[in-house]
Every structure is written in C-alpha cells, then in structure tokens.
Amino acid sequence: MRKSWIFLFGVIVAIIGLGIAAMAGILTPTTAGIAQPNAVTRAANDLSAALTGVASAPAATYTGTLNGDDALSLQLDNVTVTAAGDLRGKVSSGGGNAEVLMVGDVVLVKGDAEFWRDRHRTLPPGVTLADDPNGKWAVADPNILGVDLRAALRPNRLATSLSQSDKRIGGSDITGADASPTIAQTPDRRVNTGIDPVDVRELDDPVTAEEFNGTRQIRAGDVTSTLNDDGALVGFAGPMGSGFFGDQANLRANLKIASKSVQETTSFYESISSSTGEFTEVQVPSIAIPDPTGGLDCTLANCTLTYNFRNSASGLTGGEVTIKQDAELKMNGSAAGKCTSQATMPINGGTRIVCSIRINAPSNIDINFNSTSKFALTTRGRLDVAHVQQMVTTGRERSVLVSEWVPVAPKQLASARNYNRAIAGTSSSYAVKVGDMLFDAREVDGTLLLVMSPGYDAHVLPNGVFDPAWPGTNEILELGRNARKAAGDKPVRMVFAEQRAGDAARKLLGDGGVANVEVVVIPMS
Secondary structure (H helix, E strand, C coil): CCHHHCCCCCCCCCECCCCCCCCCCCEEECCCCCEEECHHHHHHHHHHHHHHHHHCCCEEEEEEEEECCCCCEEEEEEEEEECCCCEEEEEEECCEEEEEEEECCEEEEEECHHHHHCCCCCCCCCEEECCCCCCCEEECCCCCCCCCHHHHHCHHHHHHHHCCHHHHHCCCCCCCEECCHHHCCCCCCEEECCCCCCCEEECCCCCCHHHHCCCEEEEECCEEEEECCCCCEEEEEEECCCCCHHHCCCCEEEEEEEEECHHHHHHHHHHHHHCHHHHCEEECCCCECCCCEEEEEECCCEEEEEEEEECECCCCCEEEEEEEEEEEEEECCEEEEEEEEEEEEECCCEEEEEEEEECCCCCCCCCCEEEEEEEEEEEEEECCHHHHHHHHHHHHHHHCCCCEEEEECCECCHHHHHHHHHHHCCCCCEEEEECCEEECEECCCCCEEEEECCCHHHHECCCCCECCCCHHHHHHHHHHHHHHHHHCCCCEEEEECCHHHHHHHHHHHHHCCCCCEEEEECCCC
C-alpha cells in the first residue's frame, strides 16, 4: 500500500480472550471440573499476547536475514524501526555494507564500495561521477535497499502480520456470533466463530529457539514465532504476508527482535539528533542528469563545444555540481586538438559549459569536424539540519504515543478483511484500544482510523443520504460520536471504499453534530 494510503479502522468489539467461556471447543475441563483453555487456545493466547506487546512498543530492533523476490537478500544488524516509521541500523546487501538512516523525509546512507557498486545509476553516456561516495553520508532514494524496511518492520504492522490470521481464516466469509453489537448491521460486522484457532500450535521440540535466545516456539500458519520465559517475542521466521500492505511484497524473514521501551526509543532519537552535524554536506550519488543539449560549432580558426546541463536531486536544500569536461577534436578523422573546461551548477539547477580549441583549417578543401567529450561530476549536497532536527523531534513525539494493541474478533466478510488489510496494513483481528473504544490502528502522525469496507453504497438513497430505516445508519453515527469522544485531542479519520458512502457519511456526521471526524474515500483496487 502506498504511504499516503496508510489508514485504519476501529470499532467497539469484544476482545477474544480466556474470558469467552461459551466458545465451543475452546475450554477443556480439568479433572477437578474447572474449565481450562485447551493447548491450541493457550498457544494462540500466548502468541497474541507476545505479538500485541511488540505492536504496542514505540520501537523494535531487528537482526537477521530478510529475503524476497528479484534476488533480494538483506542482512540486518541492529536495525531499529520506530512506531513513527523512522529507521537506523546496518545493512548488508550483495556483499556490500552500509549504515542507513531514515527519519521523516530524509534518507541517508553511508556505504562501502561494494554496496554502491550494486546500485544502478542512470547518467547519460560519457557522464560519470568523479567523487566516490564510499564511506561518506549520501542522500539516497527511499527504495535503495529494494524494499521499504520502514513499512515492513514498523512494529505494529510487523507484529500483527505474524499471526497469519487472515491467511488462516481463508478467503471466504465466516459465520459466528456477533462480537460487535454497535456495528452488527454494517459490512464491517465482526463475529466470534466459536471454534479453536485454525492452524496454531506450540512446537514440542523448539529446535531453533536457542538461535533467538528463546525457550518456546509457536507456529501460526507458515510463521514460527519464538518466545522467551517472560512470554515476549524474541524472534520469528517465515513469510511476512497476510498483513503487510496487502501482500505486495513477497518477503521471508529470519529475524531476532527486541521491543524497545519509551526511554530506549527516546535515546534512539537523541543519538540521531546528536549526529546531525555530520549531515551538513553529503554526497549525491542518485543525482539525475538528463542528456545535455548543445554541440560543436567550428570556423577555420576555432571550434567551440557548448553543452547545457541540468540536474535534479531530492531531499536537499542546496549544494553544487561541478562539471569537468575533457574533449577531443578531429578534422577529417585526424586528431586536431584537445580542451578542458569546468563549470558549476546548483543542485536542482543548470549551467552551460564551454570548451574551445584553436585550429588552422585550410580553406580550399571540405572539412569534416567531429568531437568526443567526457564529463566528470563532483557533487556536494547540503541538508537543512534544522529540518532534520524537526523530523527527529516529530518522530520521537509520535513514537512514544501509547498505542495499546489488542486481539479482536475478525470481520465476517472476506471483502471487509481484504480492505482492512489493504488500507491498514494490518489484519482485522487486531485493533488499538483507546479508553473503551477500539480503532483498527493509529497512523504515524497519531491519527486514529476507522476503515469502512465495501458495501455501504447499497444503503445510500438516490438523494445521497443513508437510508434512515437501515439500522447501520445509526451505527455509523454512533461510531463516529464514540470515536471522537474517545480520541480526545487526537485526529480521527474514517476511510470509505465507496464515494457515495463517504459523501453520505460526511453529511450524516455533520447533521448529527459530530465534528472533527475526517472522512476520506480510497477505492478498493
């Protein structure tokens, strides 16, 4: 899912837990006649507790391997990703090593020669970068590693995907008892199936637990999670799908994980803040240079080579590109002279470079002139350090917001589960609890989100309002009212899959006196 499409949904629902004693097949009586959860349910409950612990953390640190399509293979070494989606750590790829820093819209990489050798640069023929970025901080494209690690490893999205809940439920509608009476008549109805969790089991012989410094292993679908004696998630192995942005990235992981406290997360941001002086001047290996325009103009006494250059580079507030030209001239196929010239253009600007060669051409014969030029670029970019500091401050404030993730009953309709996962990047089997209200998640900027799945359009009348006879109309109004009350001063956003439903909801909330609930529409692709 694109970043701008990272929104989520919330509802008041019943939490799945040991307290649901009426669920058939889940409680097994002991010899003393006391009902106890069976082994499957115990494993599922322990796994949920471990995963929601990570999801609620302000940051997590990862070490291990991450593989994907197109020969993607990364080795992570103490890579920390915060709830705000900021990242810092060491990454190895294709034999090369790099330190990576991503905070807000700033992406910086300090890589060795092997790392940069594998990074494709698009420059016109004859144009090269003279300055070597090896071992120096350089601005980079967010996708330089071949995968968006900030999205893949953001604690709440990562943790809620490890249960493989949506994949284990399957691609069909499910049946069960209402778990969400406040939205029971809407397409986002949630149900308790009353059966044991599907395809969840504790491994009797956790052979790889020691690799992650753990003692227990629970397998959910194709993912094996390792827990320690305290019940905390300390490692996982398997596919990172069914919850990671609609499974757009086919990733497999074998990673150690350590959740970070608020204090540790604050220290993480302080370490970035204290090193921003290193970023005043940076390399620009990803600069874009279109084909220069111009060419050769000759008289009998002089040949002039003139070229117009332009460049573009993102993430910089200034800097310069120095161009050195080395040219050779030929007359009728024979060498006729050389010239060297130099010019400077600003980052995201342009310049003209001129190189002249004196000649003594005979006037009594036809002459064919041609030239070859090579251009070497030296880049010096400048970052706005004050802007970087602001990104650090913003990231810290957003990451330490308390987000209490809890397991909830899944949405009944497959279309609702799919839309929730595509928009939220998380399974509908998890939500964020704020007071007595449950939201599907909290965005990186603190916005609490409500995802309204396909199907609401069917209840919009020709005049553009929800049918007042439909019970779901009042449920939408109460959902917005309760969400606004629970959120306090935090923003609330409803995301609808259908335009008419979104417009009708906007009018419904407004007429009902519910202010400051943003309604947006993102069609299901």
